[in-house]
Amino acid sequence: MSLSSFLTNRRVGLVADASVMINLNATARAADIVKAVPNPFSITENAAAELKAGSQKGYRDHEQLLELIDAGLIRRAPLSGPGMAVYESLIDGSARQTLDDGEAATIAYAKEISGIALIDERKARSLCASQYPGLLVACTVEFLMHDAIALAIGVQAQADALLSALNGARMHVPSEHLERLRTMIDPERAALCSSLPKTARAATV
Amino acid sequence: MSGERLTDKEVGERLRLARENAKLTQVDAAAQIGVVRTTLVAIEQGKRRVQMDELQKLAIAYRTSANALLRREAVHLDMVPRFRKLQESSDDAVEAATRLLNDLVRAEVELENALGVVRTRNYPPERPILPGDIRAQAEQDAQELRDWLGLGPGPITDIVSILDLQLGVRVYVRPLNGKVSGLFAYDETAGACILLNANHPPERLLQSGVHETAHLISTRRQPEVLTDDERFASREERYANAFQRSFITPARVVRQQFAEMTAGQSHLTRRHIILLAHTSGVSREAMVRRLEELKLAREGTWDWFVANGGITDDQVRQVLGELPDKRVYTARAQGLVPPRLALLAREAWKKDIYSEGQLARLLQLNRHEVRELLEGAEKEESEANELVKLPH
Numbered sequence: 001m002s003l004s005s006f007l008t009n010r011r012v013g014l015v016a017d018a019s020v021m022i023n024l025n026a027t028a029r030a031a032d033i034v035k036a037v038p039n040p041f042s043i044t045e046n047a048a049a050e051l052k053a054g055s056q057k058g059y060r061d062h063e064q065l066l067e068l069i070d071a072g073l074i075r076r077a078p079l080s081g082p083g084m085a086v087y088e089s090l091i092d093g094s095a096r097q098t099l100d101d102g103e104a105a106t107i108a109y110a111k112e113i114s115g116i117a118l119i120d121e122r123k124a125r126s127l128c129a130s131q132y133p134g135l136l137v138a139c140t141v142e143f144l145m146h147d148a149i150a151l152a153i154g155v156q157a158q159a160d161a162l163l164s165a166l167n168g169a170r171m172h173v174p175s176e177h178l179e180r181l182r183t184m185i186d187p188e189r190a191a192l193c194s195s196l197p198k199t200a201r202a203a204t205v
Numbered sequence: 206m207s208g209e210r211l212t213d214k215e216v217g218e219r220l221r222l223a224r225e226n227a228k229l230t231q232v233d234a235a236a237q238i239g240v241v242r243t244t245l246v247a248i249e250q251g252k253r254r255v256q257m258d259e260l261q262k263l264a265i266a267y268r269t270s271a272n273a274l275l276r277r278e279a280v281h282l283d284m285v286p287r288f289r290k291l292q293e294s295s296d297d298a299v300e301a302a303t304r305l306l307n308d309l310v311r312a313e314v315e316l317e318n319a320l321g322v323v324r325t326r327n328y329p330p331e332r333p334i335l336p337g338d339i340r341a342q343a344e345q346d347a348q349e350l351r352d353w354l355g356l357g358p359g360p361i362t363d364i365v366s367i368l369d370l371q372l373g374v375r376v377y378v379r380p381l382n383g384k385v386s387g388l389f390a391y392d393e394t395a396g397a398c399i400l401l402n403a404n405h406p407p408e409r410l411l412q413s414g415v416h417e418t419a420h421l422i423s424t425r426r427q428p429e430v431l432t433d434d435e436r437f438a439s440r441e442e443r444y445a446n447a448f449q450r451s452f453i454t455p456a457r458v459v460r461q462q463f464a465e466m467t468a469g470q471s472h473l474t475r476r477h478i479i480l481l482a483h484t485s486g487v488s489r490e491a492m493v494r495r496l497e498e499l500k501l502a503r504e505g506t507w508d509w510f511v512a513n514g515g516i517t518d519d520q521v522r523q524v525l526g527e528l529p530d531k532r533v534y535t536a537r538a539q540g541l542v543p544p545r546l547a548l549l550a551r552e553a554w555k556k557d558i559y560s561e562g563q564l565a566r567l568l569q570l571n572r573h574e575v576r577e578l579l580e581g582a583e584k585e586e587s588e589a590n591e592l593v594k595l596p597h
Binding site for chain 2: 018019022046049050051053054056057059061084087088091092093094095096098099100101102103104120121122123124126169170172195
């Protein structure tokens, strides 16, 4: 289940995948953005390990994650019994029906805590829809466009953050969010954004 | 679990290969999951199913993921330990190149299988090394391959395309440590696979490519690594070296060109060598050594040139003028992964067969690099229309 206003309950935990953390880091306002929502925010060990792998080539995502963890804004989440069963179901099988460890662990932990999986990957989202239809799933762009972020950092800073995630991290934007995104970042700036589909950069979506 | 599950024996075998690739002993691996060695042996033999928490720990220790170990389509090759056995002592440059070849082949075969792509093999007949004059056999086999490929007497301008398109060999041109020229391996699943060093000049890359082709012809089932510090030349290596010279510079062709260029002249000059080397697409040294071998120049001719100032690039420019850059393999060598593999990965992602995370793991890239690789894939999809639809 995907919701346009998914942050209605402040106690529901958010579980970010590695791809979402990369986008948040690219905004250069990750701490302010995470602080803007009252919900508990976590990342699984598997997803954190993926970010660590990027450190060998000079990417700072893992370092930035550790700063957020040290600041108490993000928590490392271990999988336990019920989550482990979901995780296993998502990694064991054919390529089409499975995900890599970080993506699977994100979904499994969100399921375990009845939270919201923050995940951009198209295939992961469609697997969730078919296998765990009750699970709340949102993507980075939905999260960044949320009113709570605008309230915390301002509308202009929110638009800048969105643009930075698009340009700096090639943030993936599902087609249903393109029109709103284009309006928020300004159609002229959207037209110059090479990571957006051609249709989103044109005069009308 | 999703779809058909692997048997305990299959999982155990994959774990064994992953452990050997990671260069860990059974004792090391057992310690990672807090069991005794005999338990790990039982897991690898499929007598005990690995627990999920154990699998996660082993995946981290083996520098892979649990999904890569359990995914049905995943291909697990034993190239790294096979190459390791060839080395008298451990060599980091060779190990890295071996691992790269193993990873490229593994990823390509898995993506081909997932997409239903069948790669056509058209390998030349095997010619085992026979007793007797090895150089004569190499000369004969090289000419036979030239004829079989329909190459004629001209120079070999693109050995990589010959291997790839005419023979159906999996060939990759990637930057390697300077001491490694090339690797050859044969695997029942993947077929013949060659890795060449993109950092080497085209003349040397040609030599390495043909050298590895000689191993495809003569000792197909044996993995081979070509480095610049080989102290012992085995019979197989001497065959490959002779094959390489004969294939690139066939005796009859060299004799004919030599006769035409030196007709009516009294001495072999730098100008002759520059022209002959250019015509055959080989280095000046390789050409002089070949002339020595064919008794068209006296033994020690190259050493004499070297002792007398060599044959310089300036002299080459004086004879041939400014030549365009001959880096014919640039397109194959660039990019985060070889171009064909990149196309397969983009297609697998567009079809939702593989996720970004799975591709990152499969291609040994981080998430930023995978996004770079996949950039525009969705655009291609949204812009596609009937006009550019492929006819299959």
